[in-house]
Amino acid sequence: MSLVIVGSLNFDTIETPQTRKEMIVGGSCSFAALSAGYFSPPGVVAVIGEDFPQEVITLFQERGIDTRGIERLPGKTFHWEGRYGVDPNQRETIRTDLNVFQDFDPELLPDYRKAEILFLGNIDPDLQESIHRQADGPRLVAMDTIRFWIDTKPEALRRVLGQVDVFFANDEEVRLIADKLNLIRAGRRLQELGPSLIVIKKGEHGALVMGRDFMCAVPAWPCENVTDPTGAGDSFGGGFLGYLDKIGSFGEEDVRRAAAYGSVMASFTIEDFGIERLKILSHEEIEARFDDFRKLASF
């Protein structure tokens, strides 16, 4: 294990125009870890309550994911409830019960500190910084965030940005943090703050990776049936970093391929609710879709 992922394991209640799913397993860490697991099983750092299903932990273990960093605390697991519009890009948060996640302040296990790649999923930027400090000089540090932290902790967020190599964000977030409407200029501004790689996730429009001296555009898979967009971004991040961890090098060609695998993993996740698709996905399906992505993007 040389990839460590920090994030949330939680329950999601998802409402779409077609259906409603109550208390299904989700969370940035679930999607990222399962996605990464197809390339290089990571160690995970998260907190769960007494009600989190042991079978999901068992699934992680069966996939080779190191679950020693998951702490089970008395009380209930973090629960998020959201509603998607007819347009699956439109999402509204109905309810957020942090529960045991409120006191999430993990101490990295000794061997986790030696991680080569550290993925600081979307949590309080102060917490991201404190976890990063415990790590013993990882080769690559990546972070994700959400609008909530941009609005409430802009200073802490910018400080953490100055300490990482890879920043995952959607186009709205990149524009907001940089305070620039042109996406490319916004990305360049964020690079000035620290990360050499800005990975801009654009939902149905794919992703744009901005390196210091190259850019890469990967499409999204043209999907006719978006069942549940939850976790697409986390699956992208997990696939991206899992692939880099498997390859062990972070050159331009590696990053391009990592972005394509990220988009591949996201394209599977949205085909079913929660982690259902990732539960049954095969390596053969991943490679076949990677080839299909290549055809899609070739000219």
Add this chain to the structure above:
Amino acid sequence: MSLVIVGSLNFDTIETPQTRKEMIVGGSCSFAALSAGYFSPPGVVAVIGEDFPQEVITLFQERGIDTRGIERLPGKTFHWEGRYGVDPNQRETIRTDLNVFQDFDPELLPDYRKAEILFLGNIDPDLQESIHRQADGPRLVAMDTIRFWIDTKPEALRRVLGQVDVFFANDEEVRLIADKLNLIRAGRRLQELGPSLIVIKKGEHGALVMGRDFMCAVPAWPCENVTDPTGAGDSFGGGFLGYLDKIGSFGEEDVRRAAAYGSVMASFTIEDFGIERLKILSHEEIEARFDDFRKLASF
């Protein structure tokens, strides 16, 4: 000349947050013809008033564009005024003076009728149909439209769609006509109406080409300075069809490359106001950017 382009030659007054340009030359036919001209100079069909500058007609002729189909009528040239927001994707029409364009009802010249490729630019769908009827069995017929015709002449528009091979539209237009929110399903629905190729232009997100048995995603060029987005879509269409006319075959690989050249041409147009960039663009610049697009999209 085996490509004929029907559309508008007009004056645009453009306001952006930075500046205002009054009465500059624009129009779907200007952008499409100049773009196509870099690959295979087309014949054009359009109407102008007494005030339209002869030097633009001369420019067309210098590029090998057949201008015999341009009719100069007594009165003023069509004039459109629009304003772009801080977000260049946000456009508002301030004023539309149709002037001589109001009576546009062209008769194709005898040799224009033998066009191999006919591009019916954005005009009244009834007019598109009447022009198409005059053509002598072109190998490929393409059309463009705008929201105005979707709202005011939906029946005529669907009828014309049933008679063409290629439909250029932006994502909003595709969703509107098909009455489906999922872009891929919307595109499939439009294919059922007739066109075997749906070319969906997505502005800063590039374009998606849906064929009967293949799809192709081309990125937009990551542009740091969008000076004037006017004409990007028409330049795309002109580059796309000009390339196909030059190649003379319409297979999958040809279409993929045509889409990339379309995106290349659009990326140049938006770098300056109106047709300014297309006035000075070189073949070397086009080929260099095509190569850059290939690098951008490779993984």
